[in-house]
Amino acid sequence: MDHAVELIDHHCHQVVNRDLGHDAFANMISESFADAAPGTSHWDKPVGLSIRRWCAPVLDLPKFASPADYVDRRLELGAAEVNRRFLRRSGIARYIVDSGNRPGELCSVDELAALAGAPSHEVIRMESVAEQVVRDGTDAAGYAAAFEAALEGSLTANVVGLKTVIAYRSTLAIDTSPPSAAEIEAAAGAFLRRYDATGKARVVEAALERHILWRGAELARARGMPVQFHIGLGDPDVTLHACDPSHLTQFFRDVESWNVPMTLLHCYPFVREAGMLAENFRHVYFDVGFIQNWSGPSYVRMMEDALETAPFTKQLFSTDAFGLSELYYLGALRFRDSLSRVLGDWIARDECPMDEAARIVGLIGGANARRIYPGLG
Numbered sequence: 001m002d003h004a005v006e007l008i009d010h011h012c013h014q015v016v017n018r019d020l021g022h023d024a025f026a027n028m029i030s031e032s033f034a035d036a037a038p039g040t041s042h043w044d045k046p047v048g049l050s051i052r053r054w055c056a057p058v059l060d061l062p063k064f065a066s067p068a069d070y071v072d073r074r075l076e077l078g079a080a081e082v083n084r085r086f087l088r089r090s091g092i093a094r095y096i097v098d099s100g101n102r103p104g105e106l107c108s109v110d111e112l113a114a115l116a117g118a119p120s121h122e123v124i125r126m127e128s129v130a131e132q133v134v135r136d137g138t139d140a141a142g143y144a145a146a147f148e149a150a151l152e153g154s155l156t157a158n159v160v161g162l163k164t165v166i167a168y169r170s171t172l173a174i175d176t177s178p179p180s181a182a183e184i185e186a187a188a189g190a191f192l193r194r195y196d197a198t199g200k201a202r203v204v205e206a207a208l209e210r211h212i213l214w215r216g217a218e219l220a221r222a223r224g225m226p227v228q229f230h231i232g233l234g235d236p237d238v239t240l241h242a243c244d245p246s247h248l249t250q251f252f253r254d255v256e257s258w259n260v261p262m263t264l265l266h267c268y269p270f271v272r273e274a275g276m277l278a279e280n281f282r283h284v285y286f287d288v289g290f291i292q293n294w295s296g297p298s299y300v301r302m303m304e305d306a307l308e309t310a311p312f313t314k315q316l317f318s319t320d321a322f323g324l325s326e327l328y329y330l331g332a333l334r335f336r337d338s339l340s341r342v343l344g345d346w347i348a349r350d351e352c353p354m355d356e357a358a359r360i361v362g363l364i365g366g367a368n369a370r371r372i373y374p375g376l377g
């Protein structure tokens with residue numbers, strides 16, 4: 001696949017733009033919150049091997065450099081130089097960034113754009129807005145209006161979408177009908193009591209998540225922007241079997257006539273479910289971001305699964321890179337290479353003409369995202 005295809009990374013985060021020591025780097029390639037099991041290393045998994053194979057040469061090291069040599073070289077070059085190298089060599093033309101995950105540890109969206117030398121847009125994580133409303137001070141009766149005003153206020157000029165992490169919180173296995181005012185008030189009361197007791201603002205109440213879901217969809221409809229959904233894999237806060245996107249089927253039926261694009265992020269291991277939802281509902285899209293990085297040498301199979309049934313017009317490119325600039329570079333490399341290999345195989349078997357394959361690459365690489373996200377220039 002040639003570098004001329006415009007790659008729009010429709011779901012990623014920002015980078016850590018300060019030096020990372022050996023333990024800090026190893027912990028960034030783990031979804032676990034803990035150090036590796038005694039006597040083992042977080043490097044010992046497919047993504048660790050991939051970083052040593054593909055990223056070490058970008059830092060002028062031999063391929064398969066040891067983890068210790070890799071982190072030493074990273075420290076020698078300094079974070080800014082490392083980040084510039086990986087971001088600029090990724091070939092990603094545009095970044096759409098969920099800026100709401102651990103923002104204190106990462107650079108800003110504008111800093112990412114400067115390091116990458118590419119425009120970067122923002123997606124608002126709606127749970128973060130709800131949590132800020134509680135930190136800023138509200139009561140249960142005033143919560144709904146305060147959240148709605150704050151959500152609207154968050155849509156600055158560079159914002160191109162909304163995101164929900166409902167999968168992490170109430171899970172997707174809930175009744176997704178619109179909540180009543182009384183349900184919202186009661187749930188806000190529970191949220192506020194928990195905040196007072198623990199000092200931690202973390203929204204988990206199903207009624208508040210339903211409120212986020214419906215108000216988010218309404219606002220996205222008014223502004224002509226997509227809503228993103230975290231789906232499937234994640235850190236230990238995810239209860240995986242309750243993050244199957246088919247739990248959202250009734251919600252998708254309820255809002256289909258609104259024509260709000262709903263993008264299902266990463267989806268693994270529910271790639272087939274996501275692909276069929278994208279087939280069944282005209283407003284549903286999906287990607288296999290993150291897992292192509294995480295699966296290392298098995299990345300081609302992830303793309304085969306994604307291309308198994310879903311319309312070519314419904315798949316999007318994403319890296320879901322978080323913190324490490326290696327993951328943008330590697331994600332783009334895996335995406336390009338897997339698409340070339342799968343479509344190359346279709347061409348060889350006379351299942352797909354060459355020009356059609358080029359069109360499919362263009363759609364998934366960037367044209368589908370350009371069609372559904374506003375203001376991409």
Ligand SMILES: [Zn+2]
Nearest residue numbers: 011265266320
């Ligand atoms: Zn993600």
